Amino acid sequence: MHISDLIPWGRHKGKTSGTEGASAANPLAALQNDINHVVEDFWLKIESSWNDGGTGMFGPSTDITETDNCVDVSVELPGMTEKDIDISLSDTAMTIRGEKHTEHQEDRKGVHIRERSYGSFYRIIPLPVGVDTNKAEAVFKNGVLTISLPKTSQARASRIPVKAG
Numbered sequence: 001m002h003i004s005d006l007i008p009w010g011r012h013k014g015k016t017s018g019t020e021g022a023s024a025a026n027p028l029a030a031l032q033n034d035i036n037h038v039v040e041d042f043w044l045k046i047e048s049s050w051n052d053g054g055t056g057m058f059g060p061s062t063d064i065t066e067t068d069n070c071v072d073v074s075v076e077l078p079g080m081t082e083k084d085i086d087i088s089l090s091d092t093a094m095t096i097r098g099e100k101h102t103e104h105q106e107d108r109k110g111v112h113i114r115e116r117s118y119g120s121f122y123r124i125i126p127l128p129v130g131v132d133t134n135k136a137e138a139v140f141k142n143g144v145l146t147i148s149l150p151k152t153s154q155a156r157a158s159r160i161p162v163k164a165g
Contacts, residue, residue, distance in 0.1 A: 042117055059121055060098075068156060071149040078143040085145060089133040094147070097122040106141070130155020 061076040077085065079100055084095045099120040106113040127133075130147045138147045 001082075059123060062123060062125070064125065066128065068151075070151055071128065073125060073145075073147040073149070075145040075147075076143060080143070084142040085140065087138055087147065089127075089136060091127070091133065093127055094125045094126070094149070095122060096145070096147075109158055128155075 030049045039151065063074040065072045065074075073094070073096075075096060078100055079102065080098055084098050084100055088095045088097075097120070100118070102115075102117045104113070104115045127149065130151050132152045136147060138145065140146075
């Protein structure tokens with residue numbers, strides 16, 4: 001089931017409704033039609049972000065840089081510790097998972113406050129051919145996870161220089 005199945009105006013794709021024909025004569029119907037399209041587009045973008053490996057609108061900020069010698073990945077994970085993060089590697093992809101649990105409790109003069117926050121994410125990053133996963137290093141400092149994936153000597157040697165003609 002897709003989120004568009006839950007949106008009343010998203011069920012009848014391809015069918016003409018009475019408001020579309022009346023929109024030329026009725027500006028309020030045209031406005032309602034435009035608002036419906038904007039809201040539907042918003043929900044479709046959120047739905048696609050849920051289905052793209054956790055990278056969508058709500059995933060952690062990630063920078064990936066490739067040089068001749070290595071691939072560097074930097075992920076912002078504020079409020080997390082290294083114990084909250086799990087990294088797994090295969091020959092073709094790297095998966096970063098994390099889960100954060102925070103709880104705050106305060107008692108003062110007849111007021112009892114208790115707040116809980118939970119969240120998890122995962123991010124799948126495809127790796128180029130020639131990355132040496134056995135020599136990968138990960139460092140977590142000040143809420144930023146930095147992963148360095150060195151390239152094999154074969155991958156570094158396979159680059160062909162381009163000369164001006």
